[in-house]
Amino acid sequence: MAKRVTAPAPIRFGTRDLLVAAMMNVLWGLNIIAVKMGVEATGPFTAAALRQAIVFMVCASALRIVPGRMRELIGLGLLSGGIFYMFVNASLFVADNVSALAIAGQVGVPFSMILAVVFLGERIHFIRMAGMGLAFLGVALLVFDPAAGREIPGMLLTAAGSFIWAVSSLIQRRLRGVPVLTIYAWMGLVGTIVLVPVAVGFESDVVRSLPDLPLGDFGWIAFSAIGSTIGGHGAMSWLLQRHAVSAVVPLTLAAPVISVVVASLFFATPLTPLMIAGGVVALAGVAIVTIRTARVNEGEGKSA
Template identity: 65%
Template sequence: MNVLWGLNIVAAKMAVDLIAPVTAALLRQAIVLLVCITALRIIRGKMLALTALGLLSGCAFYVAVNLSLAISDNVSALAIAGQLGVPFSLILAVIVFRERIRWPRIAGILLSFAGVVLLVFDPAAANEIPGIALTAIASAIWACCSLIQRSLRGVPVLTIYAWVGFWGTAGLLPIALHWEPATMRDLGSIPLAALAWVAFSAIGSTVAGQGAMSWLLQRHPVNLVTPLTLAAPVVSVVVAAFWFGTPVTWLMAAGGGIAMLGVSIVALRSASRTNLDGGEKR
């Protein structure tokens, strides 16, 4: 799962370099829908949440992510900034669910943001500020989606992603037609290599990676699974630096380390609290 997620940053970047970013996102969601379509069904009492999740996770999130990748060269910096989803989720939980947090998780939130802020002062990432900002927006959207998923307990994983693919495709289609009409007219001429990168993101990262996460959380305690997922951003940074030849400076390493420390504190403390408060396996 971590390897799939880590490799996905290369696949996503290659896809937006070969295909216009919104069209690449549209094709990704269309593949997700195609793979999961047999699980597409009406779930009574859950359709509002499934629609909101689909439009946010399948559409808005990928517009922000793909645009950030399209305008950035140093994707290692984006991989680090992408970890803001964890502290954003906690902040939203405090606002929406009035969840109480103590100083360790507050410190984790502050460290996460401090690590990303350090990237702004790194000369190697100085030109990536717009991409980092878009990644932060995507992380906030991801955090909103994580809260929506709380209301989808009991809904089969493939059904969730079938609706994500459906609403993602439906939402991205008019945007791609408006913003990228030339690419949409020439869909038939997109190279197979470009489609292969998109397919890897759709099947490897979304269906297999997210599906594996759901499978693990149904069978093991949260505080056992969550720490293991922290390897994914490390894989992303290393793979991106190797594949694209972008430098990982000492300042970027320091910022990444501080951000990961903050994310680790938030994730571990949140997982422990979840188990103590009711033994939930999510």
């Protein structure tokens, strides 16, 4: 008689897990300051090219051909490693109120859900539809706030970048099982190849002056590459290997809150009652979509 195989008991969140989750949120939350400072010190495209070059150098040892996955890896590098940073860095370059951009960036989650419905045939019900509606409503409220309404060009660029991120998230679903460092090695390589010509073409004076770039300014870009991209996503990967998706994903919701608050404090920009209301509504919608999606995905994984 065959022995019944029982699934291993899930690992409970311990002090180390919570510290890793906290570090992940802090790294992601502070990144908006680092990106803004790096963009101001160099230029949107030069800062992006330097960031991706650093990512590639750190992850280069993990670069390898992954049979059957190269189209996805190259596509992800083109979109998430290159074009995404053009929009995001450009948005931070033209904007003064960075907190408004941090709120506007939350539309990436509902964008991702809409694309999954259109291209993957996923079915969503009222709860996630309501969450998407709240996310868009919260961002829309910013238009009526004088402090944030002046940042419409930046918010539109942020929304475009969020759409690119949403498309990239669909590609990443096809890369399950590929090591995180290998993914980021390809993103860094392809992103650098895409961004360097753009930086040379539009910011040639900045590129020529890079040897004189102060170490402190370079440090902001290095923080984005190593801290946010590699450290933050590495922590996320580590947590997902130990815990259920539905337990880990909600922990990421602290990052945008940190971004909004620290950006307002660091750059001394107003965080008005209407901005706070819009941010709360948008983050509530994102939380509903994120948590509900994580539970659905976990349930599908168990039934597979």
